[in-house]
Amino acid sequence: MSNTVNEEQISEEHVTLNEGEEVVAESMNELETITAELASLKDKYARVHADFDNIKKRLEREKYQALEYANEKFAKDLIPVVDSLSMAIGATAIEADANVLLEKLKEGVELTMKQLLSVLEKHGVTPVDESEPFNPDIHNAVQRVDSDEHESGAIVNTFQKGFRYKERTLRDAMVVIAN
DSSP states (O other): OHHHHHHHHHHHHHHHHHHHHHHHHHHHHHHHHHHHHHHHHHHHHHHHHHHHHHHHHHHHHHHHHHHHTTTHHHHHHHHHHHHHHHHHHHHTTSOOOHHHHHHHHHHHHHHHHHHHHHHHHHTTEEEOOTTSOOOTTTEEEEEEEOOSSSOTTOEEEEEEOOEEETTEEEEOEEEEEEO
């Protein structure tokens, strides 16, 4: 009997050991799977982080490039004005009556000024309206004069035009106002 009990005990221990080995083997497989998944996720994270850094650097480069070339359209629009001024200078080489030449030159300069103001307006730069009432935000009163024709504080004369860029004042208009 003692032999049979020992054999049964050994069998039960063997079965228990086999079950324990299976549990350990399953745990090892599970650990290997989780470790592989962790390595895969770390790799994905590193790639996403690198992509993010690359995108960030590219956007920074594009931002600086956009700022550097922000005035390109404005500059292109000014080229015809330069051409008009060059033609006006070239017109002085023509031999003609001085009065006719002066009249043509004056007409050309007026047209060029109109062209320049049109380009400026197209890009949001507008002259300060001289008919507006005096406003210290856009006008700089450089002189006061007595005037019967204007009420006190009204603009009598403009020494230098003022300009705005959209809603901001680029340069105050230098004006003479009535006492």
